[in-house]
Amino acid sequence: MTVPVFLAALAFAWPLLGAVVVMSAPTVRSREVAVWMAAIGCVLALAVFLFPATGAVAAGWDDDPVQRAGRVMLAFGLLLTVLESRDMADRFLRGLPHVSTALAGLACVTPDPVVGLGILEASLAYGVFVFGRPAGQARAGWALVRTGSVGMFLVLGGLLLPGASPSAGLMMACGIVMLAGLTPFGQPWREENDTFLFLPFAGAALLLSMRLRPHGGEAFDTALVAAGLASVWLTACAGRSDDGLRLFRTFPSALALIAVGARADVAALLFLCGWCLAGGSRSGRSWAARALACFPPGAPFVGCLLLLSVMSDWSWVFTVLTVAGILCAVVRAVPAGGFGQDIWPRDTAGRVACSVLVVTGFLVPLAMMLGAF
Amino acid sequence: MTLAAILAPLLALCVVARGMGFLPVLGGVTAVAMLVDGVASLQETAAAFVLLFSIGPVWFLSYYQQDRGQERSGPTVPFFALGLMVVLLLASARSGAPQFPAGLCVVLAGLVAVTYRQAMIWQWAGLLTCINGVMLAGVIEKQVMVVGVAALAGCVISVLGGLYVHRVMPRVAVVRASGRKDADRKSKPAETRFRGEAPLPSDPVPAFGTTRLAKEPPRAPADEEGNETDKPAPKAEDDPA
Numbered sequence: 228m229t230v231p232v233f234l235a236a237l238a239f240a241w242p243l244l245g246a247v248v249v250m251s252a253p254t255v256r257s258r259e260v261a262v263w264m265a266a267i268g269c270v271l272a273l274a275v276f277l278f279p280a281t282g283a284v285a286a287g288w289d290d291d292p293v294q295r296a297g298r299v300m301l302a303f304g305l306l307l308t309v310l311e312s313r314d315m316a317d318r319f320l321r322g323l324p325h326v327s328t329a330l331a332g333l334a335c336v337t338p339d340p341v342v343g344l345g346i347l348e349a350s351l352a353y354g355v356f357v358f359g360r361p362a363g364q365a366r367a368g369w370a371l372v373r374t375g376s377v378g379m380f381l382v383l384g385g386l387l388l389p390g391a392s393p394s395a396g397l398m399m400a401c402g403i404v405m406l407a408g409l410t411p412f413g414q415p416w417r418e419e420n421d422t423f424l425f426l427p428f429a430g431a432a433l434l435l436s437m438r439l440r441p442h443g444g445e446a447f448d449t450a451l452v453a454a455g456l457a458s459v460w461l462t463a464c465a466g467r468s469d470d471g472l473r474l475f476r477t478f479p480s481a482l483a484l485i486a487v488g489a490r491a492d493v494a495a496l497l498f499l500c501g502w503c504l505a506g507g508s509r510s511g512r513s514w515a516a517r518a519l520a521c522f523p524p525g526a527p528f529v530g531c532l533l534l535l536s537v538m539s540d541w542s543w544v545f546t547v548l549t550v551a552g553i554l555c556a557v558v559r560a561v562p563a564g565g566f567g568q569d570i571w572p573r574d575t576a577g578r579v580a581c582s583v584l585v586v587t588g589f590l591v592p593l594a595m596m597l598g599a600f
Numbered sequence: 601m602t603l604a605a606i607l608a609p610l611l612a613l614c615v616v617a618r619g620m621g622f623l624p625v626l627g628g629v630t631a632v633a634m635l636v637d638g639v640a641s642l643q644e645t646a647a648a649f650v651l652l653f654s655i656g657p658v659w660f661l662s663y664y665q666q667d668r669g670q671e672r673s674g675p676t677v678p679f680f681a682l683g684l685m686v687v688l689l690l691a692s693a694r695s696g697a698p699q700f701p702a703g704l705c706v707v708l709a710g711l712v713a714v715t716y717r718q719a720m721i722w723q724w725a726g727l728l729t730c731i732n733g734v735m736l737a738g739v740i741e742k743q744v745m746v747v748g749v750a751a752l753a754g755c756v757i758s759v760l761g762g763l764y765v766h767r768v769m770p771r772v773a774v775v776r777a778s779g780r781k782d783a784d785r786k787s788k789p790a791e792t793r794f795r796g797e798a799p800l801p802s803d804p805v806p807a808f809g810t811t812r813l814a815k816e817p818p819r820a821p822a823d824e825e826g827n828e829t830d831k832p833a834p835k836a837e838d839d840p841a
Binding site: 339341342344345348349351352355356359365366368369372373376377379380381383384386387388389392393394 | 696730741
């Protein structure tokens with residue numbers, strides 16, 4: 228066994244090990260242990276990105292650099308979730324972000340995307356079991372199972388149809404949109420604890436959609452772009468109301484789906500970075516809202532530039548619609564008094580997130596120019 | 601294409617129209633449609649899983665009361681599923697698929713049931729119908745991974761749905777016990793139970809009513825006289841004093 232293969236295996240097993248350690252640690256020390264385990268997981272994911280297991284060693288297993296970089300983003304999302312959380316008495320809830328991140332990473336790397344879907348379903352089942360345990364949560368848990376399973380069956384149905392046919396592409400795109408939780412089509416996620424399950428789950432769905440593209444054909448791409456545009460324009464039309472802010476939570480995943488449909492994988496990776504570090508329930512904070520609204524510097528801003536440069540070659544109509552939608556959404560989603568003056572956040576989690584967003588925004592185009600992607 | 605493969609989408613439409621009751625029949629027909637193609641290990645395993653996921657939840661539900669009155673969706677839902685099936689048939693004929701996509705028709709019917717029906721049991725039946733359809737399509741296409749993932753999803757949906765039912769719905773055994781209690785009360789003498797405005801036996805304070813009525817044996821002839829109906833009221837005020 229070579230060192231890269233060992234590193235890759237360790238990087239996949241590490242979050243599961245972290246979940247076991249965090250669940251067995253006493254409540255007082257659990258947060259500290261979880262931060263250490265998540266930080267080591269980030270280092271391992273970075274090491275796997277820099278020293279990949281290539282060639283015959285990785286036969287069958289996915290070895291796309293964008294997917295590897297996406298798993299780095301998932302690892303940083305876990306670190307941020309752990310940094311933000313407080314001490315929790317419930318052991319299952321404590322270990323849930325580690326388990327869901329581990330399963331999301333595993334779902335993205337399996338040789339067959341169908342197996343990845345099965346792993347995502349298992350992750351959803353575990354999360355629903357943990358969320359639904361307290362009294363009064365059964366109905367909310369059932370809603371999650373129902374929507375997630377519908378998305379999975381749609382993708383499976385598309386995979387069973389003949390490849391590159393319009394019906395297969397449409398069914399798979401509808402399923403991916405539901406799995407990615409794109410408002411208004413996706414899951415009825417709740418405010419609290421959604422980062423524990425939803426962020427890695429939707430991130431894995433975005434990464435899986437890149438691997439489903441060969442089977443989906445042109446209809447898949449067009450349907451993904453149309454769904455992303457619909458979500459962006461709905462966000463733009465909803466404005467500053469509470470509904471608009473709720474729609475704004477999934478703004479980066481809508482842009483990421485547009486990028487996947489336009490075959491701009493690096494742009495999708497940058498939007499995924501924005502989703503993992505600033506999306507979901509974090510979007511209420513000023514630094515996160517600034518990053519989500521594609522303000523420079525930051526990964527989503529660079530992703531926007533890359534997406535528009537690729538889309539202009541693909542279709543002018545879609546490019547104009549996307550630019551207008553993004554501008555309208557950003558202008559109307561900015562609070563009336565601006566984002567506030569605190570560009571540099573005061574808490575540790577926010578500082579880590581801002582640093583990673585800025586560094587990713589600089590490094591990814593550099594790596595693209597050097598030929599890493 | 602077999603008769604069972606044609607019957608399966610029709611039975612899936614029955615699940616959309618009538619609910620969980622048709623699920624065991626659908627499971628049986630789906631298993632037959634799988635086994636007609638050949639009796640390899642993939643077909644046998646898939647047929648066993650389909651029967652398990654179709655009969656198990658219905659048997660489990662027989663221990664719980666059904667929730668009636670939640671459903672507000674209209675009677676046009678099965679026709680919507682039928683329309684989607686026709687669209688799928690047209691699309692697959694246009695793309696040159698050689699076989700009748702029976703499994704995917706069943707999946708579409710299940711998806712319509714999940715999406716448009718409000719009652720949880722109906723949604724559960726829809727999800728299990730989807731699993732039947734995916735397994736049938738996977739067996740026809742001979743895709744082992746799809747059958748495996750459908751089996752995993754079936755386990756997840758069966759267990760989580762069963763947990764939900766167990767937490768939300770009342771058990772049938774409780775109803776039988778209270779029925780026995782009612783039967784015991786009915787066997788008591790009639791004079792001590794229902795008189796005038798006495799509360800029902802299921803009310804939380806039946807003892808007060810029975811004691812008060814036991815103290816008022818002369819009230820019954822007073823009710824028969826038309827003009828003296830107001831007289832018991834001051835008596836009732838006097839009684840506690």
